Amino acid sequence: MCRTGCPTQDHATWGECARAANLRVAYCGIGGGDATEQKRWDNDLALYRSARAQGIQPDGTTRPKVMAALKASEQAGAAYGRDFSAAAPMPEGA
Template structure:
């Protein structure tokens, strides 16, 4: 029966599946801050996450996912102050 799998807020209630209903609403990812980041911000985010992953692979335990924390973890591991 059409509509039985629709979301509660569906206006038409004529979809054959839940997925079809959700797709009809054109639901998109919600970015931090409510808007899609610029290409530069996305590259910075990706690079920081990759550096964090590498630090963990190297056996370090950065206190957070930030450039400062990652560099401090490497500094501490190398015996620097």
């Protein structure tokens, strides 16, 4: 059930595989509170690219939209925007 781009190919479910990749990206994004605007932009793009690499098609490149797509994909165990799409409202405070 691994994504084609998964380096380890040892995950039981698509969601687990996606979560492992997402955690790696999220971890890279935690650099302390001194991130510049450019760095934040780079992190958003990296997150977006990670989503696209998993077949997910977020509604936009901004972090809240990408995170919403990732969350929806993980909950559904499928790629948002490719395998399904939902007109679900954005989570509060995202």
